[in-house]
Amino acid sequence: MALRLVSSGDGPSLAIRDHLLPLVRARGTLEVQRDSVRLIVLKTDGWVFEHWTPFNDLMPGEASSPGYRHALQRQNAAPDLPYGLDVWHAGTKVLSMLWADDGAFEIIDFVRGAWEVEALAL
Template sequence: MLRLVSSGDEAALAIRDHLVPLARERGELEVQRDAVRLVVLRHGALTIEHWTPFNDLSADEASSPGYRHALAQQHSQPDLPYGLDVWHAGKRVLRLLWADNGALDLAEFVRGAWEAEALAL
């Protein structure tokens, strides 16, 4: 299991817990080619991107659960199916990935004034 280890863990999780419901309520659905649903919320200088693994299959994707399981087995670490990217003025300032089982990966967290802006939404 991946664990958060930086001193910004609590702040990053608080931002996630605040922004994910807002993105789900107010964001626009943008479906990528991969097997994810992407919701994007834009507000001023902030862009919030939240993705989940739950989307309809495109015509070129295999629907077989066995095929999807085989693809998952090819990865050396378990996939973290949920994610949040926060961009401020065109620069990514937060990337947080997680799974239902509690696994977390704080891939990027640039501290700054954007945090207060995000929490004020």
């Protein structure tokens, strides 16, 4: 079993992500949907939220079953973190994180501050 160090920012950053994702998905605009990414962006009152998810157009003759796609994902040696969220407040990136369906996640950037309360009030 692998040991994972837990940062004091993990809980708040995950709570912010869980609060913001429905907002971004409901009000954001689709910016990119090609190759391996779908990017949804929401810009509002000094905030920029960028949320990406995996997206692949099927190649001709490629199987579309979820089982096939999961088998391909399991071939990777490192865990795949296909989802992401970047949060910008007043022109500064304050949160950047990646995660997967299985609950694995990585906090890339997390700047503590008053913006956290503001984000949770949106």
